[in-house]
């Protein structure tokens with residue numbers, strides 16, 4: 192779920208493209224049976240590492256460590272750690288950062304494919320849990336447990352192509368007490384059997400924070416779920432007891448973004464707000480937008496991304512205690 196200002200993450204260009212995802216596969220048909228298989232695989236790796244922990248097992252050198260990484264620059268404002276297995280996305284957002292730059296052909300395709308560094312989805316799961324458990328066996332890296340894992344920067348994690356694998360590892364991750372932040376523009380997964388299975392895990396209410404990007408401009412996101420649907424699902428999930436957040440990024444129009452934030456007050460626990468990469472904004476218009484946010488009597492938790500802070504030239508703290516830092520978790 193890339194945002195306009197979020198640079199792409201690393202990609203290994205030296206290995207052959209996986210063909211696990213068939214081009215044009217965008218339906219939920221078959222997704223559930225795949226999810227069950229992948230979930231069993233994930234459970235096997237967790238059992239193994241939990242067991243090996245007492246043996247002080249040392250992982251062999253691994254040639255591929257791309258399942259969990261530390262994002263850089265603007266991406267780091269979403270989380271200190273990110274997980275993800277796919278490149279490419281069919282949602283077709285006009286502003287998608289993945290479609291820019293020299294890696295656009297690899298990262299910005301319109302088909303979600305398993306990253307080249309994974310031989311198969313089972314291999315991706317193995318790498319993920321090796322990295323989660325930190326290479327020493329049995330001990331989840333404490334900093335990952337503290338900060339959680341963001342899904343994902345190089346695709347949308349809620350697609351029928353990506354969700355079975357993501358849900359398989361996320362379900363085991365949240366059971367281990369590791370927080371997961373999940374940012375998507377798709378709503379169908381919440382009603383799928385896979386989604387219901389994931390949401391029914393008791394630990395999910397504490398450890399699985401669900402976010403939707405809201406720009407208010409369906410015309411710029413032609414294949415994603417409509418913004419209104421995303422807002423309705425946020426409300427429902429919050430009513431069910433889940434923690435929620437939104438990415439108000441990119442801000443296309445300050446007045447539109449402000450009205451969306453107002454509409455979501457009461458069922459969105461955190462708003463992350465950022466500007467479009469390399470677009471020129473009127474400083475006074477953005478300043479007024481932030482002043483209006485600061486004047487909201489509800490005092491919602493808001494993170495202003497550096498793109499806003501750098502433009503308006505004021506510290507976040509100047510706007511009030513509800514203007515939080517990048518790693519605040521509701």
Ligand code: SF4
Nearest residue numbers: 192193280283284287
């Ligand atoms: S939803 Fe897909 S197309 Fe849209 S910004 Fe995110 S990765 Fe790019």
